[in-house]
Amino acid sequence: MPTNRSSSSSNISRFSAPGPSGGASRQQLPIPAHALPHRTPRELLTMARHGLEEATEIRADGMRYATAHLAALRAAAAVLAARAVPAAPGRRSRVTSVWSLLVLVAPELSEWAAFFASTASKRSAAEAGIPRVVSAREADDLMRSAEQFIAVVEVALGYSYQPRLEGLAS
Numbered sequence: 164m165p166t167n168r169s170s171s172s173s174n175i176s177r178f179s180a181p182g183p184s185g186g187a188s189r190q191q192l193p194i195p196a197h198a199l200p201h202r203t204p205r206e207l208l209t210m211a212r213h214g215l216e217e218a219t220e221i222r223a224d225g226m227r228y229a230t231a232h233l234a235a236l237r238a239a240a241a242v243l244a245a246r247a248v249p250a251a252p253g254r255r256s257r258v259t260s261v262w263s264l265l266v267l268v269a270p271e272l273s274e275w276a277a278f279f280a281s282t283a284s285k286r287s288a289a290e291a292g293i294p295r296v297v298s299a300r301e302a303d304d305l306m307r308s309a310e311q312f313i314a315v316v317e318v319a320l321g322y323s324y325q326p327r328l329e330g331l332a333s
Contacts, residue, residue, distance in 0.1 A: 204320055207241035210234075211313050218306055225289030228302040232286040235279050235309040238316040239265045242272065245320050269319075275312050 202210075214234030221227040239261045246268040262280035266273045282305060288296040317323070 202240075202244065204241040204245040205322065207237045207244060208313065208317055208320070208322060211237035211241070211309075211316075215306065215310060215313065218309075224299045224302040225293070225297045228297040228305050229286045229289045231302070231306040231309040232279065232282060235312050236261055238309075238313040239272075239276070239279070241320060242269050242316055272315070272319075275315070278308065279312070 211234045214230055214237060218227050218230035218234065221230055243261065243264055247264070260280060260283070262276040262283070265276045285297055285301070
């Protein structure tokens with residue numbers, strides 16, 4: 164699992180949105196239009212958070228793992244929605260994973276991309292219903308990694324997230 168870099172101001176500043184002067188602090192890279200998300204970064208991050216909440220309710224280890232991985236995919240898609248621009252129309256490129264595209268538009272997240280790309284085959288096996296492909300520990304570890312990754316993306320995109328405090332009276 165990548166180190167948690169959300170507290171590093173140098174990573175966040177390289178990933179930040181345009182400043183008040185309007186000049187972008189990063190370059191947007193063209194990505195084939197068919198590979199870009201059709202939702203806003205905020206919508207994708209909300210879906211990622213809901214996915215993590217859903218994963219905590221799932222008892223089957225494989226499905227908990229797959230649901231947490233999907234939440235991380237949605238956070239990666241939020242980065243693409245925020246940072247990528249459609250490439251000029253032309254020949255359709257070959258299929259590329261979200262994790263490969265993430266490295267192109269956010270190289271500072273390449274460790275996270277490599278980590279989640281390496282877990283994709285287990286997610287597929289778990290979704291296919293292959294028994295005992297994922298242990299409870301692996302599912303819990305992936306959930307924690309997805310939580311950290313989503314938090315890093317939220318901070319990097321300028322969205323704040325405050326976790327719910329359980330047990331407080333309303």
